[in-house]
Amino acid sequence: MTEPLRAVIADDQALVRTGFRMILTANGIDVAAEAANGDEAVAAVRRTRPDVVLMDIRMPQMDGLEATRRILTGGDEDTRVLILTTYDLDHYVYAALTAGASGFLLKDVSPEHLVAAVRLVRSGDALLAPTITRRLVERFARRDNVKPTLHRDLSALTPRELDVLRLLATGLSNAELAGQLSLSVATVKTHVASILSKLGLRDRVQAVVVAYETGLASPGGTG
Known part of the structure; x- marks a missing residue:
């Protein structure tokens, strides 16, 4: 029997973390830890070695982008980071992808799509919502200074x-x-x-x- 997929949820809103935890655990995904800021997220990953991190971008003390960089350059390369945010903005997309994130979803994603995304990035694939891909393209349309x-x-x-x-x-x-x-x-x-x-x-x-x-x-x- 294979071990259940393990995740860490990083978001500064307790209700959001609770909602994500309920969705994941109801679908057989083990939530190994929760974090309310980037510092806690990095520490939680080092402690629990999860398969996937659900990472908010805007958090106090250390944002999700910097936390992602530290996680993926600090010996946790096998951990996949799935960025979740309410901000559908291209500069966040570009920053998240270059930080090493394997996916980028808006927080209004359906529970079914959220679970599917977690499983997808764990399998070694990567995920970009169509609107996100479009913004990435637009970013490079203005890439003279990038x-x-x-x-x-x-x-x-x-x-x-x-x-x-x-x-x-x-x-x-x-x-x-x-x-x-x-x-x-x-x-x-x-x-x-x-x-x-x-x-x-x-x-x-x-x-x-x-x-x-x-x-x-x-x-x-x-x-």
């Missing part, structure tokens, strides 16, 4: 892998990628895994960032 943070040399990728990465940047799922390229879903997964390995990336979210930072993909087009 310093690349994940810039990678794409020369190691095959032509097919470049095609996959270019389409991946538009927010397509593996099934949608397979349909676009007339490939099986299994083949697409293999290509995505190869892209991440060759570029030294954590997940699909970082691959999206690289696609725009290198100019392979561009807002309103395919780069």
Whole structure:
């Protein structure tokens, strides 16, 4: 029997934490700890080694972005961070993704989608809501003054892998990628895994960032 997925909930509002805990535990996900600020979140992760952290952005003492950076650069690279916020703003999106978050959802997400997102990022995939992907694209449409943070040399990728990465940047799922390229879903997964390995990336979210930072993909087009 496999061990239950373990999560830490970081949010400065007790009612929000309680709501998330009820949703997760009702769906077989163990909540290992709660945190009311970034400092507590980092300490909770070090103490409990969870699979996934549900991380609010705006918290006192240390915000969720800095907490995410510290968690993912402090020996807890296997922990996945799922950002939850009420603020649908592009600069938070960009900051969260470059901090290493594997997903970004608004707090009005349905309980079913929240649980699915937690399971998805734990499996090694990454999640961006369509509205979030759109804002990421808009961010790079104004990227003249944005310093690349994940810039990678794409020369190691095959032509097919470049095609996959270019389409991946538009927010397509593996099934949608397979349909676009007339490939099986299994083949697409293999290509995505190869892209991440060759570029030294954590997940699909970082691959999206690289696609725009290198100019392979561009807002309103395919780069």
